[in-house]
């Protein structure tokens with residue numbers, strides 16, 4: 001195979017966008033088409049994946065390995081066809097999944113490269129449903145969401161690469177699936193084509209109420225691709241023991257400062273789990289507490305402190321102190337002597 005032009009066109013990172021990205025944040029130039037050295041191959045980009053996380057890479061977010069400085073080729077996953085190979089494992093003509101970035105040609109030494117068989121599926125799917133976004137939707141839903149047949153699963157950005165995968169997987173494991181999307185056309189696609197049971201258009205009405213109507217028994221699993229107001233509306237409709245998969249927060253990617261309220265981005269970066277706790281669910285463990293912690297107290301391995309106020313009449317002021325945070329330790333009122 002020979003290159004179709006004698007120059008390599010590429011799109012470069014120019015500057016960090018202010019708010020939503022604009023074309024001026026990127027540059028364009030050409031470079032010579034490189035020649036593979038021993039152990040390398042040259043490939044021609046066929047498909048370039050555009051993913052929301054690039055916006056975060058452009059602002060230097062630490063959770064991604066990619067770093068960009070002005071003039072660098074924009075990063076990105078690609079499906080490419082090998083033009084010339086001096087690598088023993090790769091041959092000219094083969095299709096590969098490789099990180100060429102936003103350019104027509106690139107060299108690779110084969111690390112992290114996956115060969116693609118066009119007979120298995122269209123090669124473009126390696127960047128979508130059979131690639132990173134598909135894996136995100138599939139594994140996030142199955143292993144973090146743990147949907148059960150009959151449960152209600154809600155997915156935002158429902159028609160996107162990640163959301164459409166998560167939603168269809170939920171349907172195929174027997175859950176009732178409700179999408180959230182930004183137009184009637186997207187909602188219709190989610191229901192008609194993807195087989196969702198319902199889909200609400202958040203641009204048409206109050207999302208809290210739309211979800212209440214679409215999920216009368218509450219939401220058991222929420223697969224969140226958006227964050228912000230969408231997440232807030234879902235939180236008002238949770239069923240008991242609901243699971244929330246924080247996958248993406250696209251609403252905030254183009255914001256220069258984190259949005260108001262607790263910013264949950266670090267929860268994703270840290271792969272953290274947030275769970276609600278109601279002590280009454282654990283009342284059967286009271287004997288265990290008394291046995292275990294009681295023994296630690298007697299062995300002087302465990303300390304406690306009491307903030308004691310004498311006299312019932314002083315209870316209101318002690319309570320007010322507590323609510324002002326001026327108590328120090330377990331706040332108690334000694335109403336009468338322990339030993340009379």
Ligand SMILES: NC(=O)c1ccc[n+]([C@@H]2O[C@H](COP(=O)([O-])OP(=O)(O)OC[C@H]3O[C@@H](n4cnc5c(N)ncnc54)[C@H](OP(=O)(O)O)[C@@H]3O)[C@@H](O)[C@H]2O)c1
Nearest residue numbers: 052136157160161162163181182225226247248249250251
């Ligand atoms: N955690 C991970 O490892 C991981 C991996 C891959 C992707 N992700 C995340 O998964 C999410 C979906 O990714 P995708 O590649 O499948 O993209 P996508 O869903 O194809 O495209 C993004 C969609 O987000 C929706 N959206 C809602 N609010 C938006 C806003 N304020 N600005 C822009 N778009 C908004 C839009 O759909 P509507 O019009 O329907 O709202 C838009 O089409 C993203 O948040 C991405 O960062 C996470």
